[in-house]
Amino acid sequence: TTMLWNDRLVKEEEIKLSIEDRGYQFGDGVYEVIKIYNGSMFTVTEHIDRFYESAEKINIVIPYTKDVLHKMVYDLIEANEIVNGYVYFQITRGSSPRAHAFPTPTPEPVFIAYTMKGERSIEKYEKGVKAKFVEDIRWLRCDIKSLNLLGNVLAKEAAQQAGCYEAIQHRGEIVTEGSSSNMYGIKDGVLYTHPTNNLILNGITRRVIMSLCEEIGLPFIEEAFTTGQAIDMDEFFMSSTSSEITPIIQIDDNIIGNGKPGEWTRKLQAAFDARVQQLGSL
Template identity: 45%
Template structure:
């Protein structure tokens, strides 16, 4: 596999960093994950825009323009002869320097991007998945796609240990998002989700869902819901670049409504299918 690093292309095995690397020592960096369908990026501009927003938010100056980066990522597809479904993972850290909390001077960010096959989770998309609820113990700047994912990792592991696909996070009962996805409740064919504040990552698929809802005349409320509301929901679903629009049919061992993916969720999935293919 060929990876992109510092605006160049090299074989993956040739990437090496000194151990004093700020991403490793401080989690001092940001990342993006972009979905690839049939060898093409989906919601490409949205992801590029968010990468630049995340970098600016932590005061990293990217050494290229949005157009330059788009070109590099397109070349990455070409160089790997990518034709299937997959994802690109891209990471930017503040760079390599002797360990010191203060920003290093005149150090360039470390950048790499690689692509990987990622088949669609068709069975989960059709039947739905289970989730647990967990306290959201993250920081105040969750809109930044930061490398600091320890609370997310721990929540997802707890979900896994309980036989579940995701952990739905809540602050004092108010649902924010999941460990690596956004989450939505449907009641009376209207969608509710936490507003796009600093407490959640503004998902690119979330943006697409807002657009689909508008096109389908389904009310989309940026109004949070609580853990208690979940048991009364007609439908529940999550979204992310890797999971798409995924029905949730059971939460904390309690079945949601009929225990099958609901009407609004399926309408949105159909709209996604059309948009992405």
């Protein structure tokens, strides 16, 4: 398949990456994942904006304008004829002899993008999934979409070892977010989710949900809740680019609501589907 290596569309075999790339040695870089529905990138502007924001927060200067990067990624999707799937891209600080501090002179950042084919996993959306509480042991800049994902990896692995689809991370009592998703509870007709600060990623799907809540008349309250409150919610769900809106019907041994995806959650899913249908061409 075709991939992007810096600003060039190349065959995968042509890509040469250095052992001393700081992404490889330090996780020193940032990334994005955009979902492609029927040949169009969903919320592409928001993802590209967040990519530049993440890069800026760690002082990586992306050597393209947003428009050029958008066009590069578009050309990649077209080259691979992706109808439904994903495009992944990342940028690292570049390659330099191993030393923690930023190298001088500043190396050329290394940009990589590739596509994946994939259909929506309807069964998960309809039946819901189980989740597991996992202590949030990550650093204090979870707002950066960093390549350093070890905390997230360990959280997801713990969930999967327990037969669960996702981890619900908590710092002390406070629920923060999933290993690669945001978390929401609904109680007495009000939606609660952790406020966007340094402890969670400001999800693009979360922003879509905020707008869908307004559309369907569900109050969206950015207020943290505890693990105890979480298991007492009427409905619970997670969101991400890949999982969209996935109901959570059980947390550890606790059944949420009646153990089926809730009414509000299903309304949000329907409103989300309508947004996807509205997608224009790229």
